[in-house]
Amino acid sequence: MAVEAAARVPALMNIATRLRIDSVRSTTEAGSGHPSSCCSAAEIMAALFFGEMRYDPRDPANPDNDRFVLSKGHAAPILYAAWAEAGIITRDDLLTLRRIDSDLEGHPTPRLPWVDVATGSLGQGLCAGVGIALNARRIASEYRTYVLMGDGETAEGSVWEAAAAGVHDRLDSLCAIIDINALGQSQPTQWEHDVNSYAMRWSAFGWHTISVDGHDLPAVLDALEQARRTRGRPTVILARTVKGKGISFIEGKNGWHGKTLKKGEEAEQALAELQSQFVPEDEAAAPPPAPARRQRPAPAPAKPAPPSYRLGDSVATREAYGTAIAKLGAGDDRIVALDADVKNSTFSDKFEQQHPARVYENFIAEQVMIGAAMGLAARGAIPFPSTFAAFLTRAYDFIRMAAISNVNIKIAGSHAGVSIGEDGPSQMALEDLAMMRAQPNITVLYPCDAVSTERLLAEAAYHAGPVYMRTSRPKTPVIYGPDEQFELGGLKVLRQSAADVATVIGAGVTVFEALKAYDELQKQGVSIRVVDLYSLQPVDATALVQCAAATKGRLITVEDHYRAGGIGDAVATAVAGSGYTVRRLAVSEIPRSGTPEQLLDRYGISAPHIVAAVKEQ
Amino acid sequence: MAVEAAARVPALMNIATRLRIDSVRSTTEAGSGHPSSCCSAAEIMAALFFGEMRYDPRDPANPDNDRFVLSKGHAAPILYAAWAEAGIITRDDLLTLRRIDSDLEGHPTPRLPWVDVATGSLGQGLCAGVGIALNARRIASEYRTYVLMGDGETAEGSVWEAAAAGVHDRLDSLCAIIDINALGQSQPTQWEHDVNSYAMRWSAFGWHTISVDGHDLPAVLDALEQARRTRGRPTVILARTVKGKGISFIEGKNGWHGKTLKKGEEAEQALAELQSQFVPEDEAAAPPPAPARRQRPAPAPAKPAPPSYRLGDSVATREAYGTAIAKLGAGDDRIVALDADVKNSTFSDKFEQQHPARVYENFIAEQVMIGAAMGLAARGAIPFPSTFAAFLTRAYDFIRMAAISNVNIKIAGSHAGVSIGEDGPSQMALEDLAMMRAQPNITVLYPCDAVSTERLLAEAAYHAGPVYMRTSRPKTPVIYGPDEQFELGGLKVLRQSAADVATVIGAGVTVFEALKAYDELQKQGVSIRVVDLYSLQPVDATALVQCAAATKGRLITVEDHYRAGGIGDAVATAVAGSGYTVRRLAVSEIPRSGTPEQLLDRYGISAPHIVAAVKEQ
Secondary structure, eight states, rough: OOOOOOHHHHHHHOOOOOOOHHHHHHHHHHHHSSHHHHHTTTHHHHIIIIOOOOOOOTTTTTSSSOOEEESSSGGGHHHHHHHHHSSSSOHHTTTTTOOOOOOOOOSTTTSSSSSSOOOOOOHHHHHHHHHHHHHHHHHTTTOOEEEEEEEGGGHHHHHHHHHHHHTTTTOTTTTEEEEOBOOOSSOSSSSTTTTHHHHHHHHTTTOOOEEEEEOOOOHHHHHHHHHHHHHSEEEEEEEEOOOTTOOOOTTTTTTTOOOOOOHHHHHHHHHHHHHTTTOOOOSSSOOOOOOOOOOOOOOOOOOOOOOOOTTEEEEEEEHHHHHHHHHHHHOTTTTEHHHHHOOOOOOOOHHHHHOGGGEEOOOHHHHHHHHHHHHHTTTOEEEEEEEEEGGGGGGGGHHHHHHHHOOOEEEEEEEEEGGOOTOGGGBSSSSSSHHHSTTTEEEEEEESHHHHHHHHHHHHHHHHSSSEEOOOSSSEOOSSSSOOOOOOOOOEEEEETTTTOOEEEEOOOHHHHHHHHHHHHHHTTTEEEEEEOEEESOOOOHHHHHHHHHHHTOOEOOOOOOOOSSOOOOOOOHHHHHTOOOOEEOSSOOOOOOOOHHHHHHHTTTTTHHHHHHHOO | OOOHHHOOOOOOOHHHHHHHHHHHHHHHHHOOOOOOHHTTTTTHHHHHIIIOOOOOTTTTTTTTTOEESSSGGGGHHHHHHHHHHTTTSOHHHHHHTTTTTTTTSSSSOTSSOSSOOOSSSTTHHHHHHHHHHHHHHHHTOOOOOEEEEESSSGGGHHHHHHHHHHHHHOOEEEEEEEEEEOOOOOBOOTTTTTTHHHHHHHHHHOEEEEEEEEEEEHHHHEEEEEEEHHHSSSSEEEEETTTTTTOTTTTOOOOOOOOOOOHHHHHHHHOOOOOOTOOOOOOOOOOOOOOOOOOOOOOOOOOOOOOOOOOOOEEHHHHHHHHHHHHHHHHHTTTTEEEEEOHHSTTTHHHHHHHHGGEEOOSSHHHHHHHHHHHHHHHTTTEEEEEGGGGGGHHHHHHHHHHHTOOOOOOEEESGGGGGOOOOOGGSSSHHHHHHHHHHHEEEHHHHHHOHHHHHHHHHHHHSSSSSEESSEEEEOSSSOOOOOOTTOOEEEOOOOTTTOOOEEOOOOHHHHHHHHHHHHHHOOOOOEEEEEEESSSSSSSHHHHHHHTTTEEEEEEHHHHHHHSSSHHHHHHGGGTOOEEEEEEOSSSSOOOOOOHHHHTTTSSSHHHHHHHOOO
């Protein structure tokens, strides 16, 4: 450590003490929270925020600020305390912790301008950190990314997905710090204070690994400096700490996780002990200089050319997806793609062929793919992670947290439904619409042809917030002209007449089953209305109610998805207020292998089943 | 290797060749599948099934058979080929691969008696293997568990969760074999043929690690023997292989993943090459002897005593859950519990206090918790994995595969909804009902008081198939007497009169908001019917339709869950056929921190909102 840094140590020690005091005060006032988990991290936080990180407290929007992710989100009070120490918020603000009228929530969320991604579901922070660090490379910034993790959360597999990605992407601007306080929520952690056990794992995964006493400020500062000087790989600092450090009667004691110090004698005693820990200061803890605010050109995305398909062309929507992101990427360098070793099936390889520097390969690791996309989105990229829709279930907790963060990610899931055919149920997404629609702020799109795929993807890219697009494996005919317009929340009426006896609502592959049913029914002298419900969330309730009113109140939905949570429910919810109900054709049991045609028919969603449903009264 | 084993090597080599031939034939006939991924594993499969494993091909139900999990499920054809070689199925059966009339699906499922859990979503097999190995200890069997993994799938974080669990549980009966063929689906794997890179990781995680040439049969047999002799920790065999091995024009070539050999010249050339690889045999490959069928007493679960609560007691359903599984466990030693370091919050620690040997601690690793539960269930245990319901999203892909396997797991999720209060959205499950209901064969229960929790849990335990129970954080009053009966698919009408103007349907905490609304409306001279919909899947459609008919057709649902996929949708689907619609009160935006009461009110699901909904016409 340089001499000038050493002189700042007493001041940083006092900051650590103040962070502990503020963490105790705010959690005691709130009556809930995790003071013991804050206390173990106090020297780490003091060293990071006031000895190491370069950021401008007055300018959270500076793209060159160093970034910090509190992966152990339950230690939120010490993060807020650090902001108070930095002058970003006041100490009075701290006492609003966890109140409904305060943005200082129980776990950090991006309601606060200094938070990139919501945390609190353990094991996600390093995945987001990978994305944030990738973004530094994308915008050619020198900013560094720090992720503070708990020891217990390294049991999460997602941490090891991030560990692999960090090395594969050579992210030397990424630094993880693990607060090894040896105590989990319900019992000691798996490896307790065996720091070597951590060191072996992280070294084996290729990280630069440094072990320190996490309460030894000069050692922590030294480790951060070593991390900053390391090239070609990320660094993990393994900080041996004591949970509840600084408060004698809770230090290292099991049973104090998520427990506050009771107002009155208990809290007073803790605060008195902490007050006694202040030391004389040689000089103030002047933090490193803030980064300059570099001017960067404002994004000016080029409007993509219209789709180049012709009516009747046969193109799978998954392939149209690949073509569409490649085109969008040509006009906007914020657009990036993330893959999990299926790019030749999702056709995101079309993007890679044109924009290889903007593709991040995660191999078969869906959690870090979505987590990194969250981090990229939080820092201004427009990421398109994609895989088989079935395997997005692997990342549902990340998708849930992306919704809480309301980040700008554009998720694509291919190979939806039984129409994938012979590969069988493990590869068929039949619950993806349910899981995406459940999140109230995720826009859910399900185009049926290449033109609508390309048009909707452009809308999705520039919509603020998370979007999910479902694509299909089989080739389907192009039914829309290249100038047809589509909007989020819209639908298309494909067939209609004054004589319609029912409205059949499909999306994706079932649109074509509905059109086949239309033709068959026409032969029989029966007319139906056919709707392509390409936007499932939001949904065009007004148009659906009009369809119901015009077709004897009969709405029939048909979907390559399980019965709950998909098209049927979206339509039923939309029309319930007008008194209409829905007849649902959907997959109602665990399917099996077979040809796409056999399976559509066996599970009741083929044209003959639609014809039968129209004819039953 | 012992001399007698060496004499069997030529016969085993010929078996490997036959496995390749059968894999090519069946996939060529099907026109889809993954022959190249089969060919890399042929010697491993020959060694396992005909040199190492003890099992009785005629008795798949023998609980002492060694177990095999094909984690790289896309290599299903070589598994089926091994069964044909063992005489379990015929070679003609193999040619039905992937047909709708055949159980030889694209990826293995437990439709086949030799398959414990469905695979095909990569990274799950070792998690299931952990559970299967734990079961051997539970039933005091000597059986061993073998898991064949692909190299690409070790990028999945779940593999490292399983790696940690296998060491923590000292599972020396567990042996993983990684088929390191260096090629993924879309490109070379992350570490290609750098076997040392794998060895470092697995050693760091504490596994006994053996590296071999995966096509050197004596070496593979030796490694398996070493694994069998290893005590105190599991073994991983790192087998360096060549994708497409044995077929010169696809060997080690990228671009042959999931691609079959075309019927005609291409397939014929491959088969001719393989035919030429047969060698003279010294002696037949007599497999190891099958295990004897040990007699074990049939399970005779004791009927638990009735709940011991009194009307008006204040008990959180999460706590009642803990009490209930502890009681059930006392009467049936098949019942086991799995935790992810929240047992003091889910109250599964009550089970641990009484049955410590039947608790498996996974630390903060939900994927292996559910995966291991799948493996345990597949071998006869009745596992109860539990965590915060929000964190079950982390394991949704495992839950999806558990549904495909239709295994007997009983998942519990606590801390549902905004009623948890101050911890904020990251800890609130608001999509769990949607994700569970989407799976058509998962029974979904949501009790509101301690008696119904205990009664329903006993029903759940002995129901064949997956069950999910949602529990709540706040204490709620006991409203049912100890002798009240509950059934899967039932509901309770708590208030009713001939004058009811609407039916209000709640579950969990909202039952009490509905009861408060009832009292308030009574004061105003308005009567409503109140339903406790404790079973959401299946749902009692008949009773709901009767309620609607008796209360002017007005159904109002109120739920501590997002709008899509929960109680409102369950009721709407149930009554749609009778022409009734539903007015839904649900959480419609991302919530924040606050007190439970403040949040119920802010998000529109408190008693005053129910009163208002009843009064609006």
